[in-house]
Each structure stands twice: as C-alpha cells, then as structure tokens.
Amino acid sequence: MMKLRLKLFFSLIVLFYSLLAAQQNPSFKIKDGQFLLNGKPVEIRSGEMHYPRVPKEYWKHRLMMMKAMGLNAVASYVFWNYHEETPGKWDWSGQKDLKAFIKTAKEVGLYVILRPGPYICGEWEFGGYPWWLQNVKGLKIREDNEPFLSANKKYLTELYNQVKDLQITKGGPIIMVQAENEFGLFAYQRKDISDESHQSYLNKIVKQIKDVGFDVPMYTSDVTDFFSGGHVEDALPGGNGEKDINKLKMVVNQYNNNKGPYMIAEFYPGWLTHWGEGFPRTRTEDIVKLTKDFLSKGISFNYYMIHGGTNFGFTSGANYNKEHDILPDLTSYDYDAPISEAGWRTPKYDSLRMVLAKYTKEKLPDVPAAVKVIRINNIRFKNLYNAFSYAQTQEKVKAEKPLTFEELDQGYGYVLYQHHFDEAIKGKLDVSGLRDFATVYVNGRKIGELNRFYNSYTLPVDIPKNSDLQILVENWGRINYDAQINQNTKGIISPVKINDQNITGIWEMTKLPFPDRFSSNIKAKPLSQQEYPTLKDVPAIYQGEFDLQEAGDTFIDMQNWGKGLVFINGKNLGRFWKVGPQQTLYIPGVWMKQGKNEIIIFDQLNGRVQSSVNTLDKPILNDLTR
Template sequence: MKNLQTKTFLFIISLWSMLTFAQQNQKKSFEIKNGHFILNGKDIEIRSGEMHYPRVPKEYWKHRLLMMKAMGLNTVATYVFWNYHEESQGKWDWSGQKDLRAFIKTAEDVGLYVILRPGPYVCAEWEFGGYPWWLQNIKGLKIREDNEPFLSANHKYLSELYHQVKDLQITKGGPIIMVQAENEFGLFAFQRKDISQQSHKSYLNKVVKQIKDVGFDLPMYTSDVSDFFGGGYVEGALPGANGEKNIDKLRKVVNNYHNNQGPYMIAEFYPGWLTHWGEGFPRTKTDGIVRLTKDFLKNGVSFNYYMIHGGTNFGFTSGANYNKEHDIQPDLTSYDYDAPISEAGWRTPKYDSLRLVLSKYTKEKLPDVPAPIKVIKIKDIRLSKLYSVFKYSESQEKVKADKPLTFEELNQGYGYVLYRHHFNESVSGKLDVSGLRDYATVYVNGKKLGELNRFYNNYTMQVDIPKNADLEILVENWGRINYDAQINENTKGIVSPVKIDDKKITGTWEMIKLPFQDQFFSTIKTKPIAKGEYRTLKDVPTIYQGEFELKEAGDTFIDMQNWGKGIIFINGKNLGRFWKVGPQQTLYIPGVWLRQGKNEIIIFDQLNEKVQNTVSTIEKPILNDLTR
C-alpha cells in the first residue's frame, strides 16, 4: 500500500511538472491587427513607462520596475545605447551594469512586457545620441546617412544586440513585444535639408531591413512628432506620435499612414522635461498630465510615459543640445526629468495622482508601492590628500604634434586634455580658441588667466605671455551633441588652429591625456601637496582624495554648492559632472555604491576657486538653484 502511494505521488508530481513546462512554453504572441494591439489573442492597450538601464544602478532595477507595476503600467520601454556596449571598436560589454538581458528578465519577473528601442540613434539626452565616439575616426563614415561605412558598423551593432536578446522576444516566449525602427527620423530629415528625401528614405529603409535581417521578428513602430510622420514613416510599421495631445489629430495622421486604422499610440508622452546646465529646472504640472492620461485611457489610446523614471547620467554619459544662442547646451548629470518616480526612486505626488487614475482602468488590484531606499546623511568627509593636476599630468600619456589634436585624433573619448605650447619669445594679444569643444581654463606657467566657455560663446581673452613660458589650455569634453543636425559635427578638444591677434600659433603642441576613467586614482604616481602649501592650489585644477567610515550604507546627495566645476568618484565609480552655475547643486550617490566600513571619495575641481578641507552629503537633492 505504501509503495502504491509513493508511485501515485511521483506520477502526480511528474504530471504537474509536464503541465507546468507546457504552460511556460506555450506559444505567446503579440501582433498589430485590425486596428488593435493583440496579445495572446486578446486586445490590449499598452500602458508603458520609459526607464533606461544604464541610468539606474543594477541593484535598483527591480525596485523601480515594481514601482511601475504598482502604478498600473503593463510595459517598460528602454533604449539600447550602442556606445555603452562598444566603448572601443570591436570590444563589446554586456556584463554587470550593462547586462541588458538581466534588465529585460527582471521586467518579466515583475510582470512587465518590454518595448525595445535599439536606435541606432536614441537622442535621450545621452552622449552623441548613443553613437560610439570612435565612429568619427572611420574614414568616409557619416552617421545617419545612406553611407556604407556607417551601415556596416550599424549592422555589427544590431547583430550583437540580437544575439543578446533573441530568445527574449515574445515570439520565443519572452517579454519583448515591439521593436522601434530608428528614432525620430522624420524630424531629422526635416532638419537636414542638405540631403535629398530620396536619400533619407533609402537610409531609413536600409536600417529597418538590417533590423529584420539580423533576426528580429516582432511588430515594428516608429516614433516621431506627428507633423513629421512623412519623413520617418516605415511601410508596415505603426506610426507612434511623440508629445501629441490632440486625439483627433493623432487618429487622422496615423490613419493616413497605417491603412486607415489604428491602433493609436503616444510613443513618448511627457510627464516631465529635460534640463540643461545654466537654465531653470522645468516643472510639468500634474493636473495636465492626469487629464491627458484620462483622455487616452477613455479613448483606447496606448501610451509610453517618457520618462516614468529618469535616473542619472552617471560618468560622462550626458549629452547636449545645440542652438544658435548657445553653441552647446550640456545636459545635467541628474536625469530626474520631473518624472513620476524621482531620480532616487521616490514616489512623487505626480506618481500618486497617476496611480489613482490608472487603478480605475486595471482589471486587478494594484500591488503595494515598494518602500523607498533608506537615505543617510554624511557630515564633514575629510579630504586628506590634494594633488595639482599639473603635477599629476607629468605621469600621464603625452602626444606631440604641430597642431592641437582633437580627442578623437588622440583616441580618447571622454574626460579632459591638457594642451601645452611653449613660447621662446614674449607675446601679447587676443587669444582666440574658436575651435574650443567645449570648456577650457587657460594658464601661463600654471597661473590661471581665465575661462573659455562654448555655452556662453566665449572663445577669446587677452593674454600676456612672457619669454620662455608655457601656455596651457585644459579642455573638457562637456558631452557630445545628441540632438539637431549638428550631431554630425561632434569632435572634441580643440578642432581648429589657436590664434593670437589673428595669427596662428605655430610650432609644437603637447597634448596630455586625462580621461579620468573609473578607478583612475590608482594611476596617481605623484605625491600629494603638503598641507602647508594648500594655498598654492587656489585657481589650480585640483584632485581631492578622502576616506570615510560608514556604519550603514544608504542613498544620499553630495552637496557641491561651494565647489566650482568637475567630477566626483565614489569607490571608483564616476557620479557625473557638477558646475557651480546650477541648477543642479548636488549629485546623487546610490547607497549600493557605498559600503559599511571604509569608503573612498575623489573630487576633481577644474576651477578650484577655494581650497576645500571637507565635503558633506544631505538627504534631499538641490536641482533648481541657478547662480548665474
């Protein structure tokens, strides 16, 4: 009897296992058909939020995705950033923080579908719009054009991407339901009037063909401002409208390009907006976003909140806009975006208001909102070692040439380059660095003369250089342009001859590479400045190093209100840029990048107008304090 019971139990377990396996591997499907989104044979409206995996620490992905689920969303959209995964040509990295597969699987685990936006152009207020900087070193290559060198590089990128996610498509049982074809190309085609519409269409069709040829077999959509659908339309893809508020107009323009039928989707629905350095932090009123959300839900319009959670432009990932008033408009380190979920993952009044609306349109009770991450305050971190960048530079790689070389010619993507020219004879006059890209501090024999700044169109200054002296120009790449036709002019450093009184400076230039990559402190070989000599560092670009002990880790915000301009590293990780002008005066430190016990901090201040002894963190960010 006992043996029979055992056999029966084993049979039931085996049968249950087979049924579970069959259910897990049951064919899933997503299609655009008869004017509707069809998921597994049933109509569905997409309620999506955009979140980008590089802008949120990997350890927090699940927390943020659970917040999206608790808000009433059913999908997450993300760009894929080509330059994030191929930092140097042919060397790919999809591990750790860059593990796109893990992000997608985490979304699936919490019950969200995924919309994949591979670009290759992503805009996104991201460095170079997602393109690798080294593309500019390939002879004859022109980005975003019907250009064989570019299309060849792009095909390799798409192939690598497909290899990472091929089994995560819904056609293979995964959560990815749609893939975007290029990005906002209609607007770009309008901006680039120097290229024929025929050439634009040829390029766009070839990119779409590449997406299909590498293996993607999902429904496609495009994302554009509705007025520019004509330039960005792809046959067979659903046109998605960015920022459209008029539902009648949405239906009309989509019908015009999509067989006179829907579905209708706001591909980018803006609950907030981006911010540049030197301008006020924009706020998008909650009541307007709530009203639009209600209208879309009532009328069966699908949407994707861009952004639902912005996160942070860690390191050198922030991009820039271009306009005629400012040659460059660099984006903040914070990508808070005034989104419903704040930079640090906090629920906001906007989040709660939208959750209340969405809860009325879901067929099941919404899960509880995850608790926020613990926040701590660290007072008076002592900065015990100070280094002059001029001393530090003595041990760094140097290149000599008969002209200033760009970052790209130096095979350096990001950070800083120190340009040095020796004068045998004295010279005075107006220094002209019209080829500055983007921000510079100018010195003679280590003594600061002033600043040049592309944001303020400030390219000239008076100089008096004595006999046997060095002119030194420390140049920062402030982020490559990610939006506008000027995206095709994105080399950094000094890109044209330097002049004094309209006469080109001739002779040898020395370029010292200062990329300041993660963990760069281990490359410091010079001795720190003696404490009694700290006063000599005023107005000298300075590296500060300190250590601090923590009993427990938690999120926090480092207060940079008394500092100049530079970058910060915590335990080897680059938090991003700060600048006294604002509006951002703090940088977000994720608690998962801190640890119990000893921690290390490094601050590089290019201006160093005041020599510092300590720095502290606070519990709330300062994102709207302009000082100029």
C-alpha cells in the first residue's frame, strides 16, 4: 500500500511539473493532423488586421473588438516598404512599431499569425516591396535572383530582430509564420519562367525565413487550384477563398501527407474596391452560413479582412487589368468587413459574434464602445496657392528625356514635366508612357487630362511660339497584383510625341512628393482674393485652420472637389477623386486635438475655387459620378 501511495504521489508531482512547464513554456505545433496549443487540439479562429492601416492609438480598441467577437488570433502582413523607405534606413517606431502591435495583441488575449511575404499583395503599394528595388542593377523581384534574395535576407533579418522574442517558443503570441504569399497563382501567371526556377525561388525564401531564426510552424496561402506551384515541404497549405470543404480537404491531403489540419487562410467576409467602380457588398447571411459550416466541421480560418482600416498617404496599390490597364485601389480599405473602416461594429459583426459565441467555451467580453464621432462645419480657408508657384520652390532636374519617378529618386506623389518650344507646333500629343494620371497645360492653361485607367493617352495641342508644355503626373500606386508587378516604374516612362515624332531637347522635371507632415510652411506667395478666379482649372493648394472643443472621428466631405490629397495637422489622409465611389476621407480623432488644427488640400483638377469644406458623421463609399 505504501509503494502504491508513493507511486501515486510521484505521479502527481510529475503531472504538476508537467503542467507548470506547459504554462511556462507554451507551444504551438502542427502534429498528427491537428493544431496543438500547449499539447491540446485547437482550431484557429483568426481575423486579419494591418497595423499601418489603423492609427496606433486605436490598435487595442480594434483588437478588443476581435476578442469580443469570439476570435482567438489576429493575422497581419509585414510591410517591407513601410519599414525601409530608403535603402538601409529602417523605421520600427511610432505607427510602425510592429513589436508594440504584437504585444498589444497578447495583452488582449489574441495569438498572432505573421505574414512577412516578402510579397504581400494586400491592395498595398507595390505589394509591399520598396519602390527603390527597381533601381538596383540586375534585380528582379519574385525570382531566383541574387540581388533580390540578398535584399530580402536583410529585410527578414531586420524583421526577425524585431519579433524574435515574441514567438510562442519564447513566450510570445506568434504561433505561425507564412511563407511568401499566393505564389502558386503567380507561378501560373508567369509562364515565361520555368517551374524549376519558381520552385527554386520559393525554397530559397523558405530557407531564408528559417535561417534568420524563425522557429514556429510555417504555412502557405494560396487558391486551392494553384497549390502545386506554391507548396513547400514542411509548410501547411492554407486555402484562400475556398468554400467547398471537401475540395479543401482533398487538396490539402494531396500536399500534406494525406492529413490536416485544414485552414482557410483567407476567408473573405467582404471584398476590395477600386476607383471608378461600385463598392461591393458581401451578404451577411452567406458569410454566417460558411462560418457555421467551418466551425461545425473543425475547419480553421482567418477572416480577410476582419477590419480593413485605411490606405493613408500613398500606401494604396493597384491591380492590372487589360481593359483599364490599371485599377487603382481606394483610399478606404473598409472592405465591407465586420468591423468598419472607423472601427464600428456592423450587423455582420453582430451576426458572426452570435455564431462564434456558441463555439467558445468562455463567455465573450463585452464589445468596446465606438470612438466618439463629430461633425465640423464650415472650415474656412485662410490661404490659397497656385500649385505652379509652389512648384517653383521645389527641387528640379533637367534631362534630355522625361525621367521616371525612380530615375528621379522619388517614390510617390507627383512630378511636373515641362518642355519649352521655341517654335509653334500643332497636332496630337501622345503620352503613351504615362504612369498614371496627368493634367496637361500650355503656359499654365489647362488643355486636357490623360488617364491610364480610361486608356486615354492622347489629346490635341496647339502650342504657340516661345511657350511651355506642362504635364503634371500623379503616381496612382504601383501594381500590387498580377504578373505586371514587374513593370512598375512611374511618371513618364517613354518618349512624349507630337504627330508621332519624339519631342527632343531639354525636359525640366519638378519633384512634388508631398511628404507626410506637409504643413503650412509652404514656400510660395498666397494669392490675393482678386486673383482667386485665376485658379479655375489650375492645380491649387488650400490652407486653413479650425478650432475644436473636443476631438473625435469624422469624415471630410470631398463631393465638390476634383482629385488630390488632404492633410490634417500634417498627416496625409490619402487620395480623393470625384469619380468615386468614395466621396469622403476618414479623419481619425487622435490625429486632431482640442484647440487649433490645420487642414491642407491639394486639388489637381480644381474645377472651381472653394471657400470652405465640411465633415460628416458617416462615410460616403458608394457614390459613382462617372
């Protein structure tokens, strides 16, 4: 009897220390066809949210909303070009503090799925790649190419040094890392590259991820029809957008030793939107039904997006389309997601929460209250500037041909191209190399618009003797999806012609990057009120101030404006364009303050002079005017 008691005692001691070790050394593994969290089977119920698209001050609020919905993980891309804007200069601070984002997720009680790419797509400028990679001699992105692989290794090393202690193996919340992104689809699109070369590239990316130190399970994310080109050994294949559970299981089994676990790596509760097309809506009842199916059959999933946020500044990308040549993405990344752009719970959120609550053991937390919303009426403008006058104060470059943004060492914004004609000329102006939108002037007088979206590259010109042709070009965002991602230089990328003859001689290019923190320190003379009528159809800069008793979220109403940018206290809210469907821009309340605030609007089209602007308490995201 004594021996039996001692045996039981020591068994309890072993069990106690085993449980203690499990608590002190948490683990996440893919084993025996299951996800195992601390040795116990678990299903992933994740939502996608991107730290650059949500003000840092709101991260915790949005993550708490995810937790209150019944999710147990958050997934996020890592945005290489967000952290290395110029070669070798890394920024992981403030809004770019990925480490703080991950720690906040842990604080809220969510695990983290990291998606470092290097290619992310995500309707993000250049699919996450730094624009300046295109200036590196011999470099080809997404190919088995030494200059690219060398740059990528540096990126992954920098990333790992930021998050290495936040892996679950070190007590952090990161449970999985994705290898590349939808590479099978890309391999299918790039038939000009051999399957062997594609696989060699993919294997080297995976090896780099492992070599820098990541030691949590790895997975891939692809449309199930293209698993063959995107699968790598020892990585769980995850299906994107798959609704057929039997098909998902069949394809995963084919590439994962005939077993699970099974995961929808991107489960779409909404969809993306481009300028010039209607805002798509995804039926709540369809998403609820699919969610019920996945939960009842043990399928893990990641809602893409659970909360989209905003493409602030110049971060929105574009898709390629043969009909339109380019499909630029909206500033709003609302995505018709369960949590709206401004962080509001939606009927879709409430419906999904009710379903998830039935599959969650513990009671769900209360849903956090929404951030206060305000309206600001009659914001008056103090100063108006002719943008051509502003351009006179900016850096200029002269060359024998139009130079691209990349050749000018400029990533984003606008470039003013100018050529002087000693003799008169008349005929058809052809800017087939336009990337992407331009307004055209002769001696500062507008004669037309050119537009890559509408395949509009020509217009008639009548240029007098001793006159200047001016072409103000906007970079709309580099292509983030399709094989055309490899052809992504901006500005004017080929000779400008009149009557099919190249314009020869000197071009003067003025760089207009409109950097973040753009403020009232505009080095140009404001116009007098008597000069205001001269601004019609001339690109203009409006500057004003407004006082607030209390800050709050709001939406600036741009329905009466043309095309351009809005800055609040130096923060670039993003692009607006009168064609819609987006007619408002989201202003986070945390970017304003009690007391005096500044607003600057750049309008490239400027059909008529504006005296004021208002904000609304609701966004307008589905109003097409063309």
